[in-house]
Amino acid sequence: GGGLDTAFVVAWLEEAAGEIARQRDRLTELDAAIGDADHGTNLDRGFSEVLRALRETPPSSPAQALMAAGATLIRRVGGASGPLYGSAFRQMGRTLDSGEAPGASVTPAAFAEAFGAGVTAVERLGKAAAGDKTMIDALAPASRALSQAVRDGLETREALTRAARAAADGARATVPMTARRGRASYLGERSVGHEDPGAASAALIVAALATAASR
């Protein structure tokens, strides 16, 4: 593929939607263990709506694509994850839009900065921090790995692959944690021993970045 342009962001959202659809039942099973068994269906519906919105109104910039995705997830997903992911995408879009050279293609550094701003938006809205057993435990390490890889001057595809690996490791690391935010926190210690569903879906969404870059 080309650079971090509109087509790349659309490809990212398509790959994320596809992977969430394929793993919908696994995400819902994770949520059945420590939540209310709707995470896979929530996100599958939400991302289908995102693809529909992008087809209906083709975006003309990466920022526009991300803001449309965010607004759709906020509007269409009933669970906690909708506003959280929605805010992340919207904030990514806003951050790209307010950069020095908003427009058709963004630099890896600007993309990494926007990704970080999206993660910060989730932390603010969810009042969650690392170790609380949420999507943050996959997203924050992914953001750090991405920024580091970009600073080290790695090729974009390699930088995104490192982010994906960090997100997967972060999701796996939620297994022994005690949930302190969201529904799973109602279980207290009984949440130990299960992977957080939002961390699992975050790993899929970040992995989709690397897949989109190889398209």
Ligand code: ADP
């Ligand atoms: P709901 O819990 O409303 O049914 P979902 O099942 O779609 O929503 O999403 C649950 C996931 O959302 C959790 O696994 C967790 O990763 C994430 N989550 C829930 N609350 C918070 C929060 N306050 N901060 C960050 N992430 C959260």
Ligand code: MG
């Ligand atoms: Mg749920």
Ligand code: MG
């Ligand atoms: Mg629910």
